[in-house]
Amino acid sequence: MQTSVVLFTCDLRLSDHPPLRAALHGGGRVVPLFVRDPAVDAAGFAAPNRLAFLSDCLRDLDARLRERGGRLVLREGDTVTEVCRVAAEADADEVHMAGDVSAFAHMRERRLRRALEADGRRLYVHDTVCTAVAPGAVTPASSDHFAVFTPYYRRWSAQGLRDALDAPGAVVVPEQVGSAPLPKRGDVNGVSPGLCAGGETEGRRRLTAWLRSGVAAYEECHDDLAGDATSRLSPHLHFGTLSPVEVVHRARRAGGAGAEAFVRQVAWRDFNRQVLAARPDAAARDYRTHRDRWRGGRDAEADAQTWREGRTGYPIVDAAMRQLRHEGWMHNRGRLLAASFLTKTLYVDWRVGARHFLDLLVDGDMANNQLNWQWMAGTGTDTRPNRVLNPVTQGKRYDPDGAYVRRWVEELADVKAAGVHEPWKLPAPERGSTGYPEPVVSLAEGLDRFKRARATA
Numbered sequence: 001m002q003t004s005v006v007l008f009t010c011d012l013r014l015s016d017h018p019p020l021r022a023a024l025h026g027g028g029r030v031v032p033l034f035v036r037d038p039a040v041d042a043a044g045f046a047a048p049n050r051l052a053f054l055s056d057c058l059r060d061l062d063a064r065l066r067e068r069g070g071r072l073v074l075r076e077g078d079t080v081t082e083v084c085r086v087a088a089e090a091d092a093d094e095v096h097m098a099g100d101v102s103a104f105a106h107m108r109e110r111r112l113r114r115a116l117e118a119d120g121r122r123l124y125v126h127d128t129v130c131t132a133v134a135p136g137a138v139t140p141a142s143s144d145h146f147a148v149f150t151p152y153y154r155r156w157s158a159q160g161l162r163d164a165l166d167a168p169g170a171v172v173v174p175e176q177v178g179s180a181p182l183p184k185r186g187d188v189n190g191v192s193p194g195l196c197a198g199g200e201t202e203g204r205r206r207l208t209a210w211l212r213s214g215v216a217a218y219e220e221c222h223d224d225l226a227g228d229a230t231s232r233l234s235p236h237l238h239f240g241t242l243s244p245v246e247v248v249h250r251a252r253r254a255g256g257a258g259a260e261a262f263v264r265q266v267a268w269r270d271f272n273r274q275v276l277a278a279r280p281d282a283a284a285r286d287y288r289t290h291r292d293r294w295r296g297g298r299d300a301e302a303d304a305q306t307w308r309e310g311r312t313g314y315p316i317v318d319a320a321m322r323q324l325r326h327e328g329w330m331h332n333r334g335r336l337l338a339a340s341f342l343t344k345t346l347y348v349d350w351r352v353g354a355r356h357f358l359d360l361l362v363d364g365d366m367a368n369n370q371l372n373w374q375w376m377a378g379t380g381t382d383t384r385p386n387r388v389l390n391p392v393t394q395g396k397r398y399d400p401d402g403a404y405v406r407r408w409v410e411e412l413a414d415v416k417a418a419g420v421h422e423p424w425k426l427p428a429p430e431r432g433s434t435g436y437p438e439p440v441v442s443l444a445e446g447l448d449r450f451k452r453a454r455a456t457a
Contacts (some may be wrong), residue, residue, distance in 0.1 A: 002028035003090050003174060007035070007083055007097040007112075008072075009105075010365075011129045011240035012057040013200040014064050014167040018126040019096035021165050029172045031090045032065055034058060035083065036076045036180075043104065044355075048190035049328035049362045053198035055183040057239050060199025062182055070171030073179040080111045087121055090174045094122050098129035098240070101277040102366045131270045132244040133159050135277035145278035147381055149271050156267045164246040192328035195362060196235060203236035207247065211254045218258035223333045225316075226403035230332060231262065234363035237269065244269070269368060275381065276367040283366045284351070286379040290454060294349035303346045306440050307338070308356055310409070313439035315421055316395035317341045319408035326408075328362040333398050339376035340389035345446035347453055350377035378454075386454060388447060395421040411436040 004023035011017060012034075023030045040046050062072035075082040083095060095116055099109075113123045127134035138155040139145060146152035185191070196202075210231045221229035236242040248266055251259045276282055286292075294300075306312055310321035320334030330338070335357075342353045354373040358364040374380025378387070399405055402420030406413045411434045412420055419426050423436055 002026065002094075003031070003092040004028060004094040004096060005031045005033055005083060005087050005090065005092045007033050007079075007095060008061070009034075009098060009240075010100060010238070011098045012054075012061050013203070013241050013243065014061070014068075015200065015204070016164040016243035016246045017167075018129055018165065019098055019124070020168065020171075022124065022126065023094065023096045024168055024171070029090070029174055030070070031073055031086055031092060031173055031177050032061075032070060032171065033073045033075065033083065033086055034061075035079045036074065036183075037079045038076075039078065039104075045358065047359050047361075047364065048188050049192050049195050049360060050364065051183070052185045052188040052191045052195055053235060053239065053328075053362050055185045055188065056198030056202070057200070057241055059182050059184075060201050060241075064167070064200060065171055065173075068168060068171045070173045071179070072182070073173070073177055074182055076180050079108055080115050083112060084115050084119060086177060087116065087119070089177050092121065094124060096124045096126065099125045099127050099134070100130060101135055101273045101280075103280040103283065106280065128162060128245055130240055130244070131273055132156075132161060132248045132266060133270050135270075135274040138274075145274050146271065147275070148383060149268065149381065152271050152274070153264065153267050156270060161245055161248060164243060164249055192326055192360065192362075194327040196232070196327070196329065198235065198239060198241065200236075200241040203233070203241035206231075206233060206236065207242055207250065211250055215251060215254055215262055216256055216258045219261035220258070222261065223398050225319075225331055225333055225399045226401065226407070228331070232329070234368075235329070237266075238363040238365050238368075272367040272371040275371055282374065282380075283370045287371070287374050287381065288379055288385070290379060290385065292347075292349075292379070293453065295347050300346070300348055303440055304342065304348050304352050306437075307342050307346065307348075307353075311437050311440075312341065313424070313437045314341065314391040314395075315402075315405040315409050315412055315423065315436075316391050316399060319399075319405045322408040324357070324360050328360055330361070331404075333394075335372065336376060337389055337391055337394055339373055340387075341391055343373075343377040344388040344450050345391075345441065345443065347446070347450050350374060350379060386451075388450065390443060392421050392443070409436070 006020050006023045065071050116123050133156050138159055217229060221227050237244060244266055248263055251263050310318035312318055317337055320330050320338045324330040339353055342348050343350050350373045354370055357369055371380055375382045378385030402417040405420050
């Protein structure tokens, strides 16, 4: 009986899992393997919120495998070393895994392929596991990737998706392959108190509930900060407890303008991944440089720290930053506002903000996080690189009653809607009693500084 290893990475599910289905073809045995690699910690990506969510995902994956007669094998160490070791223990001929786009993933794949071939084994890498459309599947005539979203989306929408695959009914795992103990969420320190639960079971429950009662209003309400009308599925897409292929299929079956707008957001995720696949250095370097001389020194760091703490004096920005710290997640409109404020109003390097988001976001990954930050900083794929989001105007538009601000900025909980987005205009006694800080910089001063910097860059 043939034995294969399935290396799980960013695809922690059983439903619609092409590597697992390929490994099980013909009724062979499978070692479902996850490797806890210290290189991930060393690179700074092992943030507490993601480790806690990962623990949920691994325990749920193990439980779902046990329902089918299998189990998850967990190893700790260098991924290439551990995969080769497990393949030898199981006498496996093949290793199957999902393709990914980061520089780290590409390096891991190259090392693993060489090591396995040296042992007489083969590596199979499967596309459309972590994306709906594979990076590089649609390209313009003159380039290896699309640099503008709209033409990409037209081609992406016309691309036929493969059918979603059912979860396997049975999984047979060789008994001789041992496993390290599964991690527990409670063993992770520094987790945001409001962090959501992970795992495929929870992800599928959320998706079903969203398609039943949330997606119809998505186009109209997705920017409503207080209404919280987004899907909150991004952590599950990041960890692969949900398949983007299945998500798109099910949303399209639901139909309507809301579903179309939601699918467009899934396409944005694929868009960023095809950019990073073609330009791996965009994770750390400007995709389109303006030769910015970002502010540095103690004043800039003090402003950045004020931003991190949610004490800039601009309520909508501070509310978003405090939501991030409490939940390990932030509303998409809040992400745009927070990024615009740091890079355009404070004129602090986008990498400073991207690092802070990666430290806290449960859905933080290199493609979406880094390229969305570059988009807002004007160094990425945005065709209007100098756009600046006014936090007062945006707050009044997307949180008109101030409910989102009052939810997260407790100092302003008793301030009426008319003053909640401009507390510096409140009468002096009322303003002083809130304990809320004055603006770190005036919007006019920040805008003027940014325009002068970009004009001379």
